[in-house]
Amino acid sequence: MINYIWFFLIITGIIVSLINGNVEVINTVVIQDTQEAVKFAIGLTGIMAVWLGLMNIAEKSGLIKAFARLLRPVTSFLFPNIPKDHPAISAIVMNMVTNMFGAGNSATALGLKAMEEMDKLNTNKKRATNAMCMFLVINMSSVQLVPLTVLKIRSDAGALNPTEIIGTSLIATTISTVVGIISAKLLQSGR
Protein backbone atom coordinates (compact mmCIF):
# COMPACT_ATOMS: atom_id res chain seq x y z
CA MET A 1 0.00 0.00 0.00
CA ILE A 2 2.65 2.50 1.05
CA ASN A 3 4.45 1.50 -2.15
CA TYR A 4 1.66 2.98 -4.29
CA ILE A 5 1.18 6.08 -2.16
CA TRP A 6 4.88 6.81 -2.21
CA PHE A 7 5.08 6.39 -5.99
CA PHE A 8 1.90 8.44 -6.49
CA LEU A 9 3.12 11.35 -4.34
CA ILE A 10 6.45 11.62 -6.14
CA ILE A 11 5.27 11.09 -9.72
CA THR A 12 2.29 13.44 -9.52
CA GLY A 13 4.58 15.95 -7.83
CA ILE A 14 7.12 15.78 -10.64
CA ILE A 15 4.45 15.94 -13.36
CA VAL A 16 2.74 18.93 -11.74
CA SER A 17 6.06 20.72 -11.30
CA LEU A 18 6.81 20.13 -15.01
CA ILE A 19 3.42 21.61 -15.94
CA ASN A 20 3.85 24.53 -13.54
CA GLY A 21 7.39 25.10 -14.76
CA ASN A 22 8.93 24.94 -11.30
CA VAL A 23 10.99 21.76 -11.62
CA GLU A 24 13.71 23.29 -9.46
CA VAL A 25 11.62 22.62 -6.33
CA ILE A 26 12.39 18.93 -6.76
CA ASN A 27 16.06 19.74 -6.30
CA THR A 28 15.26 21.75 -3.19
CA VAL A 29 13.48 18.74 -1.74
CA VAL A 30 16.29 16.34 -2.53
CA ILE A 31 18.95 18.64 -1.11
CA GLN A 32 17.14 20.28 1.84
CA ASP A 33 14.21 18.15 2.99
CA THR A 34 16.39 15.05 3.20
CA GLN A 35 18.62 16.94 5.62
CA GLU A 36 15.58 17.64 7.78
CA ALA A 37 14.86 13.91 7.93
CA VAL A 38 18.40 13.15 9.06
CA LYS A 39 18.32 15.97 11.63
CA PHE A 40 15.06 14.64 13.01
CA ALA A 41 16.37 11.08 13.33
CA ILE A 42 19.57 12.26 15.01
CA GLY A 43 17.54 14.46 17.33
CA LEU A 44 15.43 11.48 18.25
CA THR A 45 18.52 9.50 19.27
CA GLY A 46 18.92 11.36 22.57
CA ILE A 47 15.28 11.10 23.62
CA MET A 48 15.17 7.50 22.47
CA ALA A 49 18.22 6.66 24.58
CA VAL A 50 16.75 8.34 27.68
CA TRP A 51 13.47 6.44 27.47
CA LEU A 52 15.10 3.13 26.63
CA GLY A 53 17.39 3.63 29.62
CA LEU A 54 14.49 4.45 31.94
CA MET A 55 12.41 1.57 30.58
CA ASN A 56 15.30 -0.78 31.29
CA ILE A 57 15.37 0.38 34.92
CA ALA A 58 11.60 0.01 35.18
CA GLU A 59 11.83 -3.47 33.73
CA LYS A 60 14.49 -4.57 36.22
CA SER A 61 12.62 -3.05 39.18
CA GLY A 62 9.37 -4.79 38.29
CA LEU A 63 7.52 -1.50 37.78
CA ILE A 64 6.62 -2.41 34.21
CA LYS A 65 5.00 -5.64 35.30
CA ALA A 66 3.00 -3.88 38.00
CA PHE A 67 1.90 -1.20 35.56
CA ALA A 68 0.83 -3.76 32.97
CA ARG A 69 -1.17 -5.66 35.59
CA LEU A 70 -3.01 -2.50 36.60
CA LEU A 71 -4.18 -1.78 33.06
CA ARG A 72 -4.99 -5.35 32.14
CA PRO A 73 -8.77 -4.87 31.74
CA VAL A 74 -8.30 -2.29 29.00
CA THR A 75 -5.26 -3.76 27.31
CA SER A 76 -6.58 -7.32 27.22
CA PHE A 77 -9.59 -6.07 25.27
CA LEU A 78 -7.51 -4.04 22.82
CA PHE A 79 -4.57 -6.43 22.55
CA PRO A 80 -5.86 -9.93 23.35
CA ASN A 81 -2.81 -11.56 21.72
CA ILE A 82 -0.22 -9.88 23.91
CA PRO A 83 0.47 -12.02 27.01
CA LYS A 84 -0.29 -10.35 30.33
CA ASP A 85 2.71 -8.74 32.01
CA HIS A 86 4.51 -8.51 28.67
CA PRO A 87 6.79 -5.43 28.41
CA ALA A 88 4.93 -4.42 25.23
CA ILE A 89 1.91 -3.45 27.31
CA SER A 90 3.78 -0.88 29.40
CA ALA A 91 5.50 0.62 26.36
CA ILE A 92 2.11 0.93 24.65
CA VAL A 93 0.50 2.56 27.66
CA MET A 94 3.38 4.95 28.22
CA ASN A 95 3.27 5.89 24.55
CA MET A 96 -0.40 6.74 24.92
CA VAL A 97 0.16 8.77 28.07
CA THR A 98 3.05 10.79 26.63
CA ASN A 99 1.06 11.31 23.44
CA MET A 100 -1.89 12.62 25.41
CA PHE A 101 0.30 15.14 27.17
CA GLY A 102 1.86 16.32 23.96
CA ALA A 103 5.36 14.97 24.47
CA GLY A 104 5.60 13.98 20.82
CA ASN A 105 9.20 12.80 20.58
CA SER A 106 9.09 10.87 23.85
CA ALA A 107 5.91 9.25 22.60
CA THR A 108 7.66 8.24 19.39
CA ALA A 109 10.56 6.72 21.31
CA LEU A 110 8.20 4.70 23.53
CA GLY A 111 6.05 3.76 20.54
CA LEU A 112 9.05 2.36 18.70
CA LYS A 113 9.95 0.38 21.82
CA ALA A 114 6.38 -0.96 21.87
CA MET A 115 6.68 -2.03 18.23
CA GLU A 116 9.92 -3.87 18.96
CA GLU A 117 8.35 -5.68 21.90
CA MET A 118 5.29 -6.63 19.82
CA ASP A 119 7.57 -7.84 17.05
CA LYS A 120 9.10 -10.34 19.47
CA LEU A 121 5.66 -11.98 19.61
CA ASN A 122 5.32 -11.90 15.83
CA THR A 123 5.58 -15.20 14.00
CA ASN A 124 5.63 -13.73 10.50
CA LYS A 125 8.20 -10.93 10.66
CA LYS A 126 7.09 -9.28 7.43
CA ARG A 127 3.45 -9.08 8.42
CA ALA A 128 1.87 -6.79 11.00
CA THR A 129 0.05 -8.47 13.89
CA ASN A 130 -3.43 -7.48 14.99
CA ALA A 131 -1.88 -5.87 18.06
CA MET A 132 0.43 -3.71 15.93
CA CYS A 133 -2.43 -2.55 13.70
CA MET A 134 -4.59 -1.73 16.71
CA PHE A 135 -1.74 0.10 18.42
CA LEU A 136 -0.99 2.25 15.38
CA VAL A 137 -4.65 3.05 14.73
CA ILE A 138 -5.05 4.26 18.32
CA ASN A 139 -1.73 6.06 18.17
CA MET A 140 -2.69 7.91 14.97
CA SER A 141 -6.08 9.04 16.25
CA SER A 142 -4.89 9.82 19.75
CA VAL A 143 -5.58 13.04 21.49
CA GLN A 144 -3.40 15.78 22.81
CA LEU A 145 -5.06 17.16 25.93
CA VAL A 146 -3.48 20.57 25.48
CA PRO A 147 -2.68 21.21 21.80
CA LEU A 148 -0.14 23.89 22.68
CA THR A 149 0.89 24.79 19.14
CA VAL A 150 -2.72 25.27 18.01
CA LEU A 151 -3.44 27.43 21.08
CA LYS A 152 -0.35 29.50 20.28
CA ILE A 153 -1.50 30.02 16.68
CA ARG A 154 -4.97 31.04 17.86
CA SER A 155 -3.76 33.53 20.45
CA ASP A 156 -1.26 34.97 17.96
CA ALA A 157 -4.20 35.54 15.61
CA GLY A 158 -5.93 37.54 18.34
CA ALA A 159 -8.47 34.99 19.56
CA LEU A 160 -10.57 36.21 22.48
CA ASN A 161 -10.72 32.69 23.81
CA PRO A 162 -7.93 30.60 22.28
CA THR A 163 -8.70 27.58 24.44
CA GLU A 164 -12.34 27.21 23.40
CA ILE A 165 -11.36 24.43 20.99
CA ILE A 166 -9.94 22.10 23.66
CA GLY A 167 -13.37 20.70 24.49
CA THR A 168 -14.38 20.26 20.87
CA SER A 169 -11.04 18.56 20.09
CA LEU A 170 -11.55 16.14 22.97
CA ILE A 171 -15.01 15.17 21.76
CA ALA A 172 -13.91 14.85 18.14
CA THR A 173 -10.87 12.79 19.01
CA THR A 174 -12.82 10.47 21.28
CA ILE A 175 -15.23 9.78 18.43
CA SER A 176 -12.42 9.19 15.95
CA THR A 177 -10.50 6.89 18.31
CA VAL A 178 -13.59 4.80 19.04
CA VAL A 179 -14.35 4.58 15.31
CA GLY A 180 -10.71 3.59 14.70
CA ILE A 181 -10.80 0.84 17.33
CA ILE A 182 -14.07 -0.55 15.98
CA SER A 183 -12.75 -0.45 12.39
CA ALA A 184 -9.53 -2.20 13.38
CA LYS A 185 -11.46 -4.90 15.26
CA LEU A 186 -13.85 -5.43 12.33
CA LEU A 187 -11.18 -5.42 9.63
CA GLN A 188 -8.85 -7.88 11.31
CA SER A 189 -9.38 -11.43 10.18
CA GLY A 190 -7.68 -14.30 11.93
CA ARG A 191 -4.17 -13.72 13.23
Place this chain on the structure above:
Amino acid sequence: MVTILSIISVSIIPFIITIILVHGYIKGVNLYDEFVEGAKGGFKTALKIMPYLIAIFVAIGIFKRSGAMGLFVNIISPITDILGVPKEVVPLIIMKPISGSGSLAVVKDIVTTYGPESFAGRVASTMMGSAETIFYTMAVYFGAVGIKDSRHTLPAALISHLAAVIASVLVCRVVF
Protein backbone atom coordinates in the same frame (compact mmCIF):
# COMPACT_ATOMS: atom_id res chain seq x y z
CA MET B 1 -9.30 23.26 33.86
CA VAL B 2 -6.99 24.38 31.10
CA THR B 3 -4.30 25.61 33.47
CA ILE B 4 -4.45 22.32 35.35
CA LEU B 5 -4.02 20.45 32.08
CA SER B 6 -1.13 22.70 31.06
CA ILE B 7 0.62 22.07 34.37
CA ILE B 8 0.17 18.32 33.97
CA SER B 9 1.47 18.52 30.40
CA VAL B 10 4.65 20.22 31.53
CA SER B 11 5.25 17.94 34.49
CA ILE B 12 4.28 14.55 33.07
CA ILE B 13 7.81 13.62 31.97
CA PRO B 14 9.56 14.68 35.22
CA PHE B 15 6.80 12.79 37.05
CA ILE B 16 7.35 9.55 35.12
CA ILE B 17 11.13 9.84 35.53
CA THR B 18 10.79 10.33 39.29
CA ILE B 19 8.48 7.34 39.68
CA ILE B 20 10.78 5.05 37.69
CA LEU B 21 13.94 6.15 39.50
CA VAL B 22 12.50 6.09 43.02
CA HIS B 23 10.86 2.70 42.47
CA GLY B 24 14.10 1.35 41.02
CA TYR B 25 16.09 2.75 43.94
CA ILE B 26 13.77 1.15 46.52
CA LYS B 27 13.98 -2.19 44.72
CA GLY B 28 17.77 -1.99 44.77
CA VAL B 29 18.28 -1.74 41.03
CA ASN B 30 21.70 -0.57 39.87
CA LEU B 31 20.17 2.56 38.30
CA TYR B 32 23.13 4.02 36.45
CA ASP B 33 24.29 0.78 34.86
CA GLU B 34 20.80 -0.30 33.82
CA PHE B 35 20.09 3.12 32.34
CA VAL B 36 23.24 3.05 30.22
CA GLU B 37 22.56 -0.53 29.20
CA GLY B 38 19.09 0.41 27.91
CA ALA B 39 20.20 3.70 26.36
CA LYS B 40 22.59 1.85 24.06
CA GLY B 41 19.60 0.90 21.92
CA GLY B 42 18.73 4.54 21.20
CA PHE B 43 21.21 5.08 18.44
CA LYS B 44 20.36 1.78 16.79
CA THR B 45 16.67 2.65 16.55
CA ALA B 46 17.35 6.14 15.23
CA LEU B 47 19.59 4.71 12.53
CA LYS B 48 17.00 2.11 11.66
CA ILE B 49 14.19 4.62 11.07
CA MET B 50 16.35 7.13 9.19
CA PRO B 51 15.92 5.67 5.67
CA TYR B 52 12.15 5.50 6.18
CA LEU B 53 12.07 9.10 7.35
CA ILE B 54 14.05 10.22 4.31
CA ALA B 55 11.78 8.29 1.94
CA ILE B 56 8.68 9.92 3.41
CA PHE B 57 10.18 13.42 3.63
CA VAL B 58 11.18 13.27 -0.05
CA ALA B 59 7.76 12.10 -1.26
CA ILE B 60 5.84 14.63 0.83
CA GLY B 61 8.25 17.42 0.00
CA ILE B 62 7.88 16.88 -3.74
CA PHE B 63 4.10 16.53 -3.51
CA LYS B 64 3.76 19.72 -1.49
CA ARG B 65 6.29 22.01 -3.11
CA SER B 66 5.36 21.10 -6.69
CA GLY B 67 1.80 22.35 -6.23
CA ALA B 68 0.31 18.88 -6.65
CA MET B 69 -1.16 19.23 -3.18
CA GLY B 70 -3.11 22.36 -4.15
CA LEU B 71 -4.40 20.64 -7.26
CA PHE B 72 -5.57 17.66 -5.23
CA VAL B 73 -7.46 19.94 -2.86
CA ASN B 74 -9.42 21.41 -5.79
CA ILE B 75 -10.30 17.96 -7.08
CA ILE B 76 -11.54 16.71 -3.75
CA SER B 77 -13.52 19.78 -2.60
CA PRO B 78 -16.84 18.78 -4.30
CA ILE B 79 -16.88 15.64 -2.12
CA THR B 80 -16.19 17.52 1.09
CA ASP B 81 -18.90 20.05 0.18
CA ILE B 82 -21.44 17.25 0.48
CA LEU B 83 -20.16 16.45 3.97
CA GLY B 84 -20.71 20.07 4.97
CA VAL B 85 -17.02 20.76 5.48
CA PRO B 86 -16.13 24.43 5.01
CA LYS B 87 -14.11 24.76 1.78
CA GLU B 88 -11.30 26.59 3.61
CA VAL B 89 -10.61 23.50 5.73
CA VAL B 90 -10.19 21.07 2.82
CA PRO B 91 -6.40 21.55 2.49
CA LEU B 92 -6.09 20.48 6.12
CA ILE B 93 -8.07 17.28 5.53
CA ILE B 94 -5.61 16.28 2.81
CA MET B 95 -2.53 17.46 4.67
CA LYS B 96 -3.35 15.99 8.08
CA PRO B 97 -2.75 12.32 7.21
CA ILE B 98 0.44 13.20 5.35
CA SER B 99 2.42 15.74 7.35
CA GLY B 100 2.27 17.15 10.87
CA SER B 101 4.34 20.28 10.33
CA GLY B 102 2.58 20.83 7.00
CA SER B 103 -0.86 20.71 8.58
CA LEU B 104 0.23 23.07 11.33
CA ALA B 105 1.16 25.57 8.63
CA VAL B 106 -2.28 25.08 7.04
CA VAL B 107 -4.03 25.69 10.38
CA LYS B 108 -1.98 28.84 10.90
CA ASP B 109 -3.00 30.02 7.45
CA ILE B 110 -6.70 29.32 8.00
CA VAL B 111 -6.78 30.88 11.46
CA THR B 112 -4.97 34.06 10.43
CA THR B 113 -6.88 34.46 7.16
CA TYR B 114 -10.42 33.80 8.39
CA GLY B 115 -9.95 34.57 12.07
CA PRO B 116 -9.77 32.22 15.07
CA GLU B 117 -13.46 32.78 15.85
CA SER B 118 -14.66 31.99 12.32
CA PHE B 119 -16.34 28.66 11.71
CA ALA B 120 -13.47 27.52 9.47
CA GLY B 121 -10.93 28.62 12.08
CA ARG B 122 -12.66 26.69 14.83
CA VAL B 123 -13.15 23.55 12.75
CA ALA B 124 -9.50 23.65 11.64
CA SER B 125 -8.25 24.09 15.22
CA THR B 126 -10.49 21.26 16.43
CA MET B 127 -9.33 18.95 13.66
CA MET B 128 -5.67 19.73 14.33
CA GLY B 129 -6.02 18.74 17.96
CA SER B 130 -7.81 15.50 17.19
CA ALA B 131 -5.74 13.46 14.75
CA GLU B 132 -2.21 12.34 13.99
CA THR B 133 -0.28 12.02 10.77
CA ILE B 134 -0.90 8.62 9.20
CA PHE B 135 1.69 7.97 6.50
CA TYR B 136 4.63 9.21 8.50
CA THR B 137 3.68 7.21 11.59
CA MET B 138 3.08 4.04 9.60
CA ALA B 139 6.31 4.35 7.65
CA VAL B 140 8.43 4.94 10.74
CA TYR B 141 6.80 2.49 13.15
CA PHE B 142 6.54 -0.39 10.71
CA GLY B 143 9.92 0.48 9.24
CA ALA B 144 11.57 0.20 12.64
CA VAL B 145 10.60 -3.48 12.93
CA GLY B 146 10.81 -4.32 9.22
CA ILE B 147 7.10 -4.97 8.63
CA LYS B 148 6.19 -4.96 4.93
CA ASP B 149 2.53 -5.97 5.10
CA SER B 150 0.63 -3.40 7.17
CA ARG B 151 -2.69 -5.26 6.65
CA HIS B 152 -5.74 -3.29 7.81
CA THR B 153 -3.83 -0.45 9.49
CA LEU B 154 -4.25 2.08 6.68
CA PRO B 155 -7.96 1.46 5.96
CA ALA B 156 -8.78 1.61 9.69
CA ALA B 157 -6.68 4.76 10.11
CA LEU B 158 -8.35 6.46 7.15
CA ILE B 159 -11.82 5.59 8.45
CA SER B 160 -10.80 7.03 11.80
CA HIS B 161 -9.47 10.16 10.06
CA LEU B 162 -12.75 10.58 8.19
CA ALA B 163 -14.61 10.20 11.49
CA ALA B 164 -12.39 12.92 12.98
CA VAL B 165 -13.21 15.26 10.08
CA ILE B 166 -16.97 14.73 10.28
CA ALA B 167 -16.95 14.85 14.09
CA SER B 168 -14.97 18.12 14.11
CA VAL B 169 -17.49 19.80 11.80
CA LEU B 170 -20.51 18.47 13.69
CA VAL B 171 -19.16 19.23 17.15
CA CYS B 172 -18.24 22.79 16.15
CA ARG B 173 -21.69 23.28 14.65
CA VAL B 174 -23.34 22.14 17.87
CA VAL B 175 -21.04 23.87 20.36
CA PHE B 176 -20.48 27.26 18.70
